[in-house]
Amino acid sequence: MPATKPPPESVLISESRLQHRIRELGAQISTDYENQELVLLGVLRGSVLFFADLARAISATGPPNPDCGVRVRFEFVQLRSYHESTKPSKVQLIHGGSDYLEHRHVLIVEDIVDTGYTLKFLREHLGTLNPKTVKVCTLLDKPAQRQVPVAIDYIGFEIPDTFVVGYGLDYAQQYRNLPYIALLESI
Numbered sequence: 001m002p003a004t005k006p007p008p009e010s011v012l013i014s015e016s017r018l019q020h021r022i023r024e025l026g027a028q029i030s031t032d033y034e035n036q037e038l039v040l041l042g043v044l045r046g047s048v049l050f051f052a053d054l055a056r057a058i059s060a061t062g063p064p065n066p067d068c069g070v071r072v073r074f075e076f077v078q079l080r081s082y083h084e085s086t087k088p089s090k091v092q093l094i095h096g097g098s099d100y101l102e103h104r105h106v107l108i109v110e111d112i113v114d115t116g117y118t119l120k121f122l123r124e125h126l127g128t129l130n131p132k133t134v135k136v137c138t139l140l141d142k143p144a145q146r147q148v149p150v151a152i153d154y155i156g157f158e159i160p161d162t163f164v165v166g167y168g169l170d171y172a173q174q175y176r177n178l179p180y181i182a183l184l185e186s187i
């Protein structure tokens, strides 16, 4: 039986702060892509809750506003990163998006950027699919651990160098369904 880990001990970002900031991000993205088609590319699994709330915060084309808003399409990729001691993380593609990305505006929706290896890998992969533009929206940015430089266009919150769970983020597949971001202390 796996060892039971201590539960998250303290809330770092409350549900109301998360939702307020996501509405701001959605408004900014709605302005930046007004009247255009935008492919939201979710990175499974950690981004799912953020993806769902962000998508609804982007003003939609359709009733009652058929002539303005953003024409949004959903696509997903699934990646796995693993660590070998003393070597940089390796990232592996499990499910790789779709041919639909070709000649489209793509917005990568990430849960957290930490070392930057995942984003670097994903950008290189997307380069082979020939999108028109690629931007990045991450809920959390942890710049203290950055190993490779990555450009991020929309950041929800910058957080200190600490391990967090909740709102999609896990520790050993637990805690993803917390509606807030919590510090996982004493691991």
Ligand code: IMP
Pocket: 046, 081, 089, 111, 112, 113, 114, 115, 116, 117, 118, 119, 142, 162, 163, 164, 165, 169, 170, 171
């Ligand atoms: P990277 O180090 O920027 O490549 O991030 C790789 C992945 O590590 C992220 O997409 C997350 O799934 C995971 N990750 C990094 N920091 C945390 C954390 O504080 N909590 C939960 N997952 C994390």
